[in-house]
Amino acid sequence: MNELAQAGRPIFEARGLTKVYEMGEVRVEALRGVDLDIHAGEFLVLLGPSGSGKSTLLNILGGLDVPTSGTVRYGDHDLTVDDDAAMTRYRRAHVGFVFQFYNLIPSLTARENVALVTEIADDPMRPEDALALVGLAHRLDHFPSQMSGGEQQRVAIARAVAKRPQVLLCDEPTGALDVHTGVMVLEVIARVNRELGTTTVVITHNAVIAGMADRVVHFGDGQVARIERNAVRQPASGLSW
Amino acid sequence: MRALDRKLWRDLWHMRGQAVAIALVVMCGVATHVMFLSTLHALRDTQQGYYREYRFADVFVSLKRAPEALRERIAALPGVARADTRVVAPLRVDMPDFGEPVNALMVSLPAPGGLNALHLREGRLPAPERADEVVVSTPFAEAHGLHPGGRFHVILNGRRQALTVAGTALSPEFIQQMRPGSAFPDSKRYGVMWMERRALGQAYDLEGAFNDLAIGLAPGASAAAVMAAVDGLLERYGGLGAYARHDQRSHRFLSEELQQLGTLARLFPAMFLAVAAYLLNVVIGRLVTMQREQVATLKAFGYGNGAILAHYLKLVAAIAAAGIVAGVGLGHWLGGLLAGLYMDFYHFPWLRYTLEPLVVVQAAAVSLLAACAGAWAAVARVARLQPAQAMRPEPPARYRETLPERLGLKRWMSQPTRMIARHIGRRPLKSALAVVGIALGCGIILTGLFQRDTVGYMINVQFGMSQREDLSLSFTDPTAYRARFELAALPGIQRVEVFRAVPVRLKSGHLEYRTSIRGLESGGELQRLLDADLRPVALPAEGLLLTDHLGKRLGVKAGDRITVEVLEGARPRRDVVVAGLVKEYLGVSAYMDLAALNAFMREGPTISGAWLGVDRAQLAGLFERFKGIPRVAGVAERVQEIRAFNRVMDETMLFFTYVATVFAVVIAFGVIYNSARIALTERGRELASLRVLGFTRGEIAYILLGELAVLTLAAIPLGLVAGRWMCHYIASTMQNDLFRVPVVLAPQTYAFAVTVVLVSALLSGLAVRSRLDKLDLVAVLKTPE
Structure with missing residues (x-):
């Protein structure tokens, strides 16, 4: 499948991306010329220390931020144009997000948190199906306060994938979880990638996770330091840290 | 400057919008207090000094x-x-x-x-x-x-x-x-x-x-x-x-005015300060709760609870102090204007207007206490937590389905709508407090305006339904009844009704009252007596009709007997039955059938004056003719009476109404704006998450402003009821011999109060909306709650 996907045109094409934050009198160069293609269906891990630019790239890919220079395209979409309405439409239609701190809506149950997204999507799954996919068919009507961190993160994944996005962007999805729960969450992400063919980008500074990926992009100092391709993707259940 | 104090000033700067709104509310409360009490004290001092120096008998x-x-x-x-x-x-x-x-x-x-x-x-x-x-x-x-x-x-x-x-x-x-x-x-x-x-x-x-x-x-x-x-x-x-x-008379009028001003001077600042204190308490409490993590961090560094409490007390004291200083300045200035108006109105030879330290201290103490009490409770709550516990992200708040959902409305509620309902329902007390705050803001607007409505109503009853003559004419001495026919024969006079007025002392038990009994012709159209439902009352052949207020003063009702002591002529003194009470908002009188009064006085058909309906085109000619009749002591024109009434009201009340209304509007706005801002602070993260998920600005604004709208709409009816109740209280303090103030609120007044609340909500909504548009989407993904 990976071989097949690579045959087509990349789903993301980034060329010469730079991002400079002007913070008062200090200039922070978060990205310093990044070239990267991401292919449909691919499982990509962005690895690097804090401040290496991986989150900035993810934010740009997710339509949360625009680059200072360079080009980045998602299919026909130009992601360099700072147009709030267009960005919102893009996120709404194509991108699923998973955050380190879940960012569930505490006043909505698991099912309703998912419905929140399916109600504004074009061709969504049923919330129940999305929750079944992450193994939470039995926790539909529980509020976030009634669930463990791992369960909350799985609801967040269900919420991200329920609209059948082309892209799933995960920023430190296991950052707030213990090993056991973290592995469970990674299994779900891998399953979504495998079964739904969703292009998946995971940010982490946990090198162990890199084993799950098709490709591992090492970040350092705002640039792509190197790209590794895993000959064999390890199952998440085999990971430990 | 110590680091903690620097934090204080930065926090203040950071929350300047809210701080200004709170300070404005405090300012209004303090300014009302200072304005009214300074004016009242100045007038009382002036009155007493004037009486003393000019030897008032x-x-x-x-x-x-x-x-x-x-x-x-x-x-x-x-x-x-x-x-x-x-x-x-x-x-x-x-x-x-x-x-x-x-x-x-x-x-x-x-x-x-x-x-x-x-x-x-x-x-x-x-x-x-x-x-x-x-x-x-x-x-x-x-x-x-x-x-x-x-x-x-x-x-x-x-x-x-x-x-x-x-x-x-x-x-x-x-x-x-x-x-x-x-x-x-x-x-x-x-x-x-x-x-x-x-x-x-x-x-x-x-x-x-x-x-x-x-x-x-x-x-x-x-x-x-x-x-x-x-x-x-x-x-x-x-x-x-x-x-x-x-x-x-003059003293009575002035005293009643000053007493009424005294009532307002206690009541209005109390209401305004109470609302300001309430708002301060709620807002500060919530602000401090929002800083939970900072408190924990400070504790972790080794700051004691006392130091932390002092820090937040300083924060609120700074806001309150700004309001107090501005309020004292504004109140002093407005008080000077108000006192000047009164001085012109009463023609005092001088006016001693000073800013009394005690008045300032009272206002400052109430405001500071309210502010600090609000902060105290909130800081104590946060300080009780162990630092490690407080620094950890708060566990997700507990929510449950709300009543409307359990009643089966759920399937018609979108997820955002459910969020609104559950957020309101999760902390019903907090929601109720927000509603009460907005309702109070709405209510005090009514109190500022109700006097104008009421005065309009009183004029309509007194001069539209009761006293309907064009001219009232009085003779220098009691005059034979036949003068009626001479008046009727004058050109331009269309209708004549005559009356006899006799000065009396009315006694019931140990209670007594000096007034005059008016003898009226039965079936009169120009001067009508009204019952409690404002329907014309027929004059009984025997017995007295008393102004309802006089009945109360003498403790009598229909059927009771009172003693009448006449103070002129043969001075007869006899018991007379009270045939009934009549509704009058102005003055205190007793009425009798003209023939019965003449009989009581043991005199022939005698009159003291007449009410005239005239052809207005011939008014000037009539005035000229009256000048030639020596027996005519005076002629008064009803339209001039109405104008005099309105002038008095305008001169004494309009300024007050205007100031009170402006302050009430500021308070209403302050309450609503703060509610909206606090809601934004509390839910900013949640809303930013939704934006990341692809929700538009409009869609998240719906969630935040929907809640504000629900609270505002719930507050409006409550506010109108509360405002009416406050008006009743004010009116209950304005029941004296000169006038009894009923509670009348015109539909426009209600509409104005509702409009102010809605516009405040709208402006607050727009202000918050513009902040929603600037939510930092990236930051929320990186931070725990």
Whole structure:
């Protein structure tokens, strides 16, 4: 499948991306010329220390931020144009997000948190199906306060994938979880990638996770330091840290 | 500066929008307090100083005629420090270039050093030998542009005489100058003048005699005992009954006004300060709760609970202090304006307006206490947590389905709608507090405006439904009934209804009241009596009808008997049955059938005056004719009465209404804006997450502003009810002999209050909305709650 996907045109094409934050009198160069293609269906891990630019790239890919220079395209979409309405439409239609701190809506149950997204999507799954996919068919009507961190993160994944996005962007999805729960969450992400063919980008500074990926992009100092391709993707259940 | 203090100033700067809104609310509360109390104290001080320095008398009595020799006997009565005899005469004035009827009270000049001294404003006192010189009261002089040297004519006991103005003056006895029977001053048509005693006595055949007496009491003397003794001495001289200062018209009017101002001065600041304190308490409490993590961090560094508490108390004290300083300044300034208005209105010779430290301290203490109490509770709550626990992200708040959802409405509610419902339902007390805050803001707007509505209603009842004549005319003395036909024969007069007015003292048990009984013709259309439902009441053939307020004063109801002591003529004294009570918002009167009153007085058909319906085109001609009839003591025009009433209300109330309304609007806005801002702070992260998930700005604004809308809409009916209740309370403090204020709120007033609340909500919504558009989407993904 990976071989097949690579045959087509990349789903993301980034060329010469730079991002400079002007913070008062200090200039922070978060990205310093990044070239990267991401292919449909691919499982990509962005690895690097804090401040290496991986989150900035993810934010740009997710339509949360625009680059200072360079080009980045998602299919026909130009992601360099700072147009709030267009960005919102893009996120709404194509991108699923998973955050380190879940960012569930505490006043909505698991099912309703998912419905929140399916109600504004074009061709969504049923919330129940999305929750079944992450193994939470039995926790539909529980509020976030009634669930463990791992369960909350799985609801967040269900919420991200329920609209059948082309892209799933995960920023430190296991950052707030213990090993056991973290592995469970990674299994779900891998399953979504495998079964739904969703292009998946995971940010982490946990090198162990890199084993799950098709490709591992090492970040350092705002640039792509190197790209590794895993000959064999390890199952998440085999990971430990 | 210590690091913690730097944090304080930065926090203040960061929350400047909210801080300003809170400070504004505090400012309004403090300013109202300072404005009203400073004005009230200034007026009271001025009144007392004026009375003291110009020797305002303690007891007054009018009589028919007594020899001057009687003065010595009165002065010798125990408790009497000084007795000044006078000649007082009501008369008609013929002002050049003013066609309408003008009346005046001519008083003999007080002796040097005597009671009720004059404060000369212009010119000089009349020269002793000049019988044609007068001092005129300043308001009357101003109304007619009179200055020393000015000339006009008066009818002195039927004889037209030219007078020259020697000076203009103010008198503590006539701070308010009202025509007898009129509730409000009209300086254009009624005034007071003073002339040489000898000249005035000659004109009225009172040489070596007097018809009025002013008495100064010795310290500690009983006014009642002196009055009883004086009444005993004067009975055979036609004494009309002595009355103490508190029944003196000008003093009465001024005292009622000051008392009412005193009520407002306590009530309004209390309400405004209470709302401000409440808001402060809620807002500060929530602000501190939002800083939970910072508190934990400070504790982790080793700051004690005391230091942390002091830090937040300083924060709120800084906000409150800004409001207090601005409020004291604004209140002092507005109080000066208000006091100036009152000074003009009452024609005080001076006004001592100062900012009293006690007033400032009270306002500051209440505001600071409220602010600190709010902060205290919140800081204590946060400080109880162990630092490690407080630094960890708060566990997700617990929510559950709300009542409407459980009742089956859930399937029609979108997820955002459910979020709104559950957020409101999760902490019902907090939501209720927000609703109460907005409702109070809405309610106080009504209190600012209700007086205007009520006055309009009172005018309509008094002058639209009850007193419907064009002119009211009074005779100098009781007159034979046939005068009615002479009046009816005058050109331009379309309808005549006559009345008899008799000064009386009404007694029931130990309660008594001085007023007059009016004898009316039954079936009258120009002067109607109304029942509690404002329907015209037929005059009973026997018995008295009393103003409802008088019934209350005497503790009687229909069917009871009261004693009537007539204070003129043969002075009959007899028990009369109270046939019923009539609704009157102004004044205090008793009514009787004209024939029954004549019979009671043991006199033939006699009248004291008439109400006239006239052809307005012939009004000027009629006024001219009345000038030629010596028996006509005075003519009053109803439209002028209404105008006088409105003028008084405008001069004294409009400023107050305006200020109160502006403040109420500021408070309402402050409450709503803060509610919205706090909601934004509390939910910013949640809403940013939704934005990341692809929700548009409009969609997240719906969630946040939907909640504000629900709370606001819930608050409006509550606020209208609360406001009406507050108006009832204010009205209950405005029930006196001069007027009884009903609670009348026009639909426009309700509409205004609702509009202010809605516009405040809308503006707050827009302000918050613009902040929603600037939410930092990236930051929320990186931070725990």
